[in-house]
Amino acid sequence: MSEIIKYRKHIPALTGLRGVAALIVLFHHFAQVFANFSEVFFNFSGFKYGFYGVDIFFILSGFVIGYVHLEDFRVFVKKEFFRFALLRFFRIYPLHLAILFFLFLFLFVFPPYLEFIIREEPERFTVGNILANILLVDNWGIVFFGHPWNGVSWTISLEILAYIAFPFLAFFVNRIFSVRLCLVLVIGVLLGLGLFMLVTNNLDNNLKWRGGIIRIACEFSCGVILSRAYRLGFSS
Numbered sequence: 001m002s003e004i005i006k007y008r009k010h011i012p013a014l015t016g017l018r019g020v021a022a023l024i025v026l027f028h029h030f031a032q033v034f035a036n037f038s039e040v041f042f043n044f045s046g047f048k049y050g051f052y053g054v055d056i057f058f059i060l061s062g063f064v065i066g067y068v069h070l071e072d073f074r075v076f077v078k079k080e081f082f083r084f085a086l087l088r089f090f091r092i093y094p095l096h097l098a099i100l101f102f103l104f105l106f107l108f109v110f111p112p113y114l115e116f117i118i119r120e121e122p123e124r125f126t127v128g129n130i131l132a133n134i135l136l137v138d139n140w141g142i143v144f145f146g147h148p149w150n151g152v153s154w155t156i157s158l159e160i161l162a163y164i165a166f167p168f169l170a171f172f173v174n175r176i177f178s179v180r181l182c183l184v185l186v187i188g189v190l191l192g193l194g195l196f197m198l199v200t201n202n203l204d205n206n207l208k209w210r211g212g213i214i215r216i217a218c219e220f221s222c223g224v225i226l227s228r229a230y231r232l233g234f235s236s
Contacts, residue, residue, distance in 0.1 A: 014060065014063075014064060017056065017060060018057070018060060020053075020056075021053040021054075021056035021057050021060065022053070023053075024052065024053030024056070054155055055215070055219055057155070058155075058158075058162075058215065058216050058219035058220050058223070059219045059220070059222055059223040059226075060223060061159060061162070061220060061223060062162070062219065062220035062221060062222060062223020062224040062225075062226075062227070063223035063224070063226050063227045063230075064223075064227075065163070065166055065223075065224065065227075066166075066170065066173070066223060066224035066225075066226075066227030066228060067227045067230070067231075069084060069166070069170065070170050070173065070174060070224070070227055070228060070231065071174075072084065072170075073166075073167045073170035073171050073174065074171075074174050075171075076167060076168075076171050080167070081167050084163075084166070084167060085163070085164075088160075088163040092136075092156060092159065092160065093136070096136060096153065096156060097134075099150060099153075100133070100134065100149065100150055103149070103150055124149055124151075125149065129149060130149050133149040133150060133153060136153065136156060136157045136160050137157060137160075138153070138154065138157050139154040139157035139158050139161075139212055139213065140157065140161055140213070154212060155212075155216075158212050158213060158215075158216040159216070161213065161216070162216055162217075162220040165217075166220075166224070169221060169224055170224065173224055173225055173228045174228070176225070176228055176232075177232065178232070179229045179232045179233050182225050182226065182228055182229035182232065183229060185225050186222045186225050186226060186229075189218050189221055189222050189225075190218065190222060192218065193214065193215070193218040193219070196214055196218075
């Protein structure tokens with residue numbers, strides 16, 4: 001029991017890394033806005049590559065979830081699955097709905113901007129697309145309806161899918177008993193992701209929409225496996 005308590009101790013460095021990733025993504029979006037006025041600034045600022053912050057988030061998310069919950073799924077128990085699902089739901093979904101609500105208010109207060117969006121991206125406000133965004137299934141591949149109403153929520157949609165898959169992934173990851181094997185698997189998964197990017201001509205790795213499901217599947221899995229390696233190294 002004492003080992004598990006130590007294992008679940010907060011790692012301050014992860015909070016700092018999360019903050020750095022958030023700033024990278026924030027500067028990337030600012031750079032996209034400024035690109036409308038200065039393409040030169042966007043191309044040479046370096047912020048155009050800020051989408052790599054999303055990759056840090058996906059890997060970090062897998063590591064943190066594995067760090068906290070991997071032990072809960074040594075065996076698959078429905079009670080643990082529903083407890084985990086409720087924790088994830090209340091951590092993400094209320095905030096998601098609040099952001100959608102404030103976005104709606106913003107568009108209502110500034111109708112010229114709404115008219116601009118409808119003119120530029122009419123598919124964003126279809127009934128199916130809005131419903132998919134509300135349910136956070138807008139980036140689930142086959143269920144995908146189009147560009148989400150809240151564009152940046154595509155990452156949260158993928159996070160939800162990763163959380164659903166996590167208990168099943170954890171069941172198998174818990175059966176890895178070698179740090180070396182963990183590292184080999186991580187390298188293999190990342191090489192597979194690189195091959196996918198090469199074949200699909202996405203070498204910039206800014207995979208979104210349907211390509212995003214491959215992106216998070218690989219990176220979230222790597223994070224979970226790395227958390228297992230951390231546990232094995234900690235226990236030795």
